[in-house]
Amino acid sequence: MRHNATASKSTNNHNKPSSNLKMTGSVRVRVIRSLLAIQQGQSLSSVLDPLLNSLHDGDKGFAHALLLTTLRQWHALARLLDSLADNPIDEIEVRTAIQVGLVQLLYLEVADHAAIHETVEATKEIEFARASGLVNAILRKVAKNTNKFRKKCDKNHSLPNWLAYQLKQDWSDEYAALTQGLRQPAPMFLRVNTAIKSTSEYQQILTDADISNELIELSSDLQFTDTVKTTTSVTQALRLEQSTAVSFLPQFAEGVASVQDMHAQLAAPLIELALTNKLTNDNQLADKNSQKEESKASTIQLLDACAAPGGKLAHWLELLTVDDESSLFHVKPSDDTNRTNTIKLTAIDNEASRIKRIHENLARLNLQKDDLERSAKTDIKLDIVCADATTWQGGSESKKQKSNQDRAVFDAILLDSPCTATGVIRRHPDISLLRHEEDIAQTVQLQAQILDNLWPQVKVGGYLLYVTCSILKQENVEQMQDFTARHSDASAIELTEACNWGMAQNIGRQCLPMDSDGGDGFYYALLQKSAQ
Numbered sequence: 001m002r003h004n005a006t007a008s009k010s011t012n013n014h015n016k017p018s019s020n021l022k023m024t025g026s027v028r029v030r031v032i033r034s035l036l037a038i039q040q041g042q043s044l045s046s047v048l049d050p051l052l053n054s055l056h057d058g059d060k061g062f063a064h065a066l067l068l069t070t071l072r073q074w075h076a077l078a079r080l081l082d083s084l085a086d087n088p089i090d091e092i093e094v095r096t097a098i099q100v101g102l103v104q105l106l107y108l109e110v111a112d113h114a115a116i117h118e119t120v121e122a123t124k125e126i127e128f129a130r131a132s133g134l135v136n137a138i139l140r141k142v143a144k145n146t147n148k149f150r151k152k153c154d155k156n157h158s159l160p161n162w163l164a165y166q167l168k169q170d171w172s173d174e175y176a177a178l179t180q181g182l183r184q185p186a187p188m189f190l191r192v193n194t195a196i197k198s199t200s201e202y203q204q205i206l207t208d209a210d211i212s213n214e215l216i217e218l219s220s221d222l223q224f225t226d227t228v229k230t231t232t233s234v235t236q237a238l239r240l241e242q243s244t245a246v247s248f249l250p251q252f253a254e255g256v257a258s259v260q261d262m263h264a265q266l267a268a269p270l271i272e273l274a275l276t277n278k279l280t281n282d283n284q285l286a287d288k289n290s291q292k293e294e295s296k297a298s299t300i301q302l303l304d305a306c307a308a309p310g311g312k313l314a315h316w317l318e319l320l321t322v323d324d325e326s327s328l329f330h331v332k333p334s335d336d337t338n339r340t341n342t343i344k345l346t347a348i349d350n351e352a353s354r355i356k357r358i359h360e361n362l363a364r365l366n367l368q369k370d371d372l373e374r375s376a377k378t379d380i381k382l383d384i385v386c387a388d389a390t391t392w393q394g395g396s397e398s399k400k401q402k403s404n405q406d407r408a409v410f411d412a413i414l415l416d417s418p419c420t421a422t423g424v425i426r427r428h429p430d431i432s433l434l435r436h437e438e439d440i441a442q443t444v445q446l447q448a449q450i451l452d453n454l455w456p457q458v459k460v461g462g463y464l465l466y467v468t469c470s471i472l473k474q475e476n477v478e479q480m481q482d483f484t485a486r487h488s489d490a491s492a493i494e495l496t497e498a499c500n501w502g503m504a505q506n507i508g509r510q511c512l513p514m515d516s517d518g519g520d521g522f523y524y525a526l527l528q529k530s531a532q
Ligand SMILES: C[S@@+](CC[C@H](N)C(=O)[O-])C[C@H]1O[C@@H](n2cnc3c(N)ncnc32)[C@H](O)[C@@H]1O
Pocket: 305, 306, 307, 308, 309, 310, 311, 312, 313, 348, 349, 350, 351, 354, 387, 388, 389, 390, 416, 417, 418, 419, 450
């Protein structure tokens, strides 16, 4: 294999657990093989389980750290390697072995002699014995002055140059902190299912189980166009001092808590806030028109347009099923005015294998279709469909058969769009190897197609929350500027300066992963549809 024969484009197959990975030999050999598979286009999530499952418990922690840290420092290590070698090293097996050796010396506090000896042996095991002298010489040179070489490595970013260039264009003031932030591990955050327990109750349960944690409160403040007052909600997330396996989390299997980045936890409360505003306005309008009480009971249609694996969908369902009598979604058995609403929530995703994961996640949380239909407190009909959001039409007739008015069925759409995922590189450092510059334009085009197909399906007065886990302006604020220029009936709802997260953009807010205890890079924009 040659150095420049690196990652091909990531496709769906590359996310499946890799069955043809040869997981024999020493820990270092297995990590090197995993890295080679990633360079050939496999995702980290497809190689991690085969790697860890092939090892004894005692070796898993080291293998995990070695693989993840090598990926996080990948591009910086590659540049260091180029500066150390007298002649260009082309073979990716040799380069990978050296980079694995460098990580042990510079970042993992492995004793020099062990790091060098074991890496040289691993090079022989992967059948590159002829390069073992070279590997040995480079690692010895670095071991003589690890401080100097670590500083050299840290001074630069660890991103592909095209991505670093784009980030510099987009975020010149934040660039240094951002590029350093992207090479740090991300903290673990939990979301508590507040339909079962309050966040503070679960926080105490964690503390009692000796799991140190901190409560984070994110305030979202929206300036709806039809009111002078702003509307605020507070999202509570728990940050763990140390990441842990979910099997150690109390009541995890019972669905009391879920793992979700704190910025990802903003989506469901935001769309619920928008929906509540719409329904309140609808009710007020009905009151004004002095319609009978019975007529206020209606079916609310909601869409989660790119739903898998279902993190935000589950959160949305948790909020909709909170046992709060004042909620517009609460069924009041004693209330014969019949003001309650039936919710029809459709979730779509175009990948069947990922739809399966929605079902698995909802099963743990007791939020499957049947669980919801059994609930006496809310009336939610959940429909999960495998469909392409660039063409899907409310699940029924084709576009041509429907007038624009007939297509406008949704009160609120959550569009957690496919994106370059550049905001979650800390959790998925393989992204910096798998993504290519040309992916940006393709992704931007896909996002625009999905937006253009879904927008006619939003009711007048309804909302679309656009979300990405990207930190590139083309996918975010620029996508929204282009969209609102194309659709004169779309207006952006301001997420005001009272929001204690993200940075205000021309449209929406952008979160950047710049500090090691902060959330991931997410973008949020809320659009409302007006009558034309
Ligand atoms: C950012 S992820 C969604 C994450 C999800 N909302 C959650 O919180 O767990 C984007 C999803 O979009 C899906 N997707 C990509 N292209 C699509 C399309 N054309 N139609 C529908 N879904 C699509 C992907 O399969 C992926 O599951």
